[in-house]
Amino acid sequence: MAVSKQANIKKVALAYSGGLDTSIIIPWLKENYAGAEVIGVCVNVGQQEDWNAVKKKARASGASKIFIIDAREEFARDFLWPMLRAGAIYEGKYLLGTSIARPLQAKHQVEIAVREGCDAVAHGCTGKGNDQVRFELTYKALGPRLKVIAPWREWNITSREQAIEYAEAHNIPIGNISKKNIYSRDWNIWHMSHEGGELEDPWNRPLESMFQLSKSPKAAPDRETEIIIGFQQGLPVSLNGKKLSPFKMVEELNRLGGENGIGRADIVETRVVGMKSRGVYETPAGTILLAALRELEMITIDSETLELKNFLARKYAQIVYAGKWFTLAREAMDEYMKRACAYASGEVRLALYKGNIIPAGRRSKYSLYSEDLASFGASSYDHKDATGFINLYGLATGVQARVHGRPDAKPQKKK
Numbered sequence: 001m002a003v004s005k006q007a008n009i010k011k012v013a014l015a016y017s018g019g020l021d022t023s024i025i026i027p028w029l030k031e032n033y034a035g036a037e038v039i040g041v042c043v044n045v046g047q048q049e050d051w052n053a054v055k056k057k058a059r060a061s062g063a064s065k066i067f068i069i070d071a072r073e074e075f076a077r078d079f080l081w082p083m084l085r086a087g088a089i090y091e092g093k094y095l096l097g098t099s100i101a102r103p104l105q106a107k108h109q110v111e112i113a114v115r116e117g118c119d120a121v122a123h124g125c126t127g128k129g130n131d132q133v134r135f136e137l138t139y140k141a142l143g144p145r146l147k148v149i150a151p152w153r154e155w156n157i158t159s160r161e162q163a164i165e166y167a168e169a170h171n172i173p174i175g176n177i178s179k180k181n182i183y184s185r186d187w188n189i190w191h192m193s194h195e196g197g198e199l200e201d202p203w204n205r206p207l208e209s210m211f212q213l214s215k216s217p218k219a220a221p222d223r224e225t226e227i228i229i230g231f232q233q234g235l236p237v238s239l240n241g242k243k244l245s246p247f248k249m250v251e252e253l254n255r256l257g258g259e260n261g262i263g264r265a266d267i268v269e270t271r272v273v274g275m276k277s278r279g280v281y282e283t284p285a286g287t288i289l290l291a292a293l294r295e296l297e298m299i300t301i302d303s304e305t306l307e308l309k310n311f312l313a314r315k316y317a318q319i320v321y322a323g324k325w326f327t328l329a330r331e332a333m334d335e336y337m338k339r340a341c342a343y344a345s346g347e348v349r350l351a352l353y354k355g356n357i358i359p360a361g362r363r364s365k366y367s368l369y370s371e372d373l374a375s376f377g378a379s380s381y382d383h384k385d386a387t388g389f390i391n392l393y394g395l396a397t398g399v400q401a402r403v404h405g406r407p408d409a410k411p412q413k414k415k
Contacts, residue, residue: 046189257284
């Protein structure tokens, strides 16, 4: 719940990105919470920024301190990898790039707020978006005594155009953001999202100039790029035979995927608050890794375990989307995913070509695929065994047909 402006707030830790919204929040907090000290907390999850410029901008906007935390490896290892192993995709299309970053960013914000003796935490999320939920559920889980300030739910600014005017009136630098360059973007090592502008009409096709991480498939190379991804218990460990850290793995696959036009998604999704929202996402590495893991799972995980895993993956995605990362439900599902992927180790070969991911091979010492059993040629499989199996497997079907009086289910009487 947002606090009133009359509350006794002396120090606030602000989730600071250096973007338009959080830049104008600093002077707004100082105006509306008289005497309050504002500390900026910026978490590097892979967005490419001039961090010295971010620090200068925060101080120029009125922050007393600014913390820049490099959490890229932590983000990939402790957040992206478990989510990838779970196979989580929201509403069949969204790979949850923004959703998964917010709990980590809020976690570090809470840690600094506690360490610096803050009374409150603040964020720049709007009152109609998902991120307010993701930040504040993390605050409740990790810093329940901290008060929450959500300016977008308090001030009179109602649009990005007005936010730009506020920044200009207060001499706040906003970089290349303008009324013409109106996209709202979020960027980390997993993806880049694009919202706003002409995208608000779902009939409009995204402009090619909007994309930042990926080439158009039309402009991608006219040859395949073949790669081999190695997995250990459902987690990626190597690329083309070379061991890579989680962050380096994502970084390199983003480069390869982007060059080949991989990972674009145009989505109209259902926000947590209920409304439909249109966003365009670029997720090259995530798209490749999910495709590779699926291929490996199909040869290393038995049918019932995989069916349950896929069922839980949808719920896992909903939990991540709604910001419920720090919950027993998510932790419990991760235990299942870990056990289900105990034998999901091996290698998958993929060919990347003009926006397509083409399976080119998979192998594992735990493969459940038996060439002897599956072969159309001579094998140890006895075809006669199928007769008894089908009789038992179809027993209930036959009984039901007789009971329901199907015309051909009973012997015909002789005339």
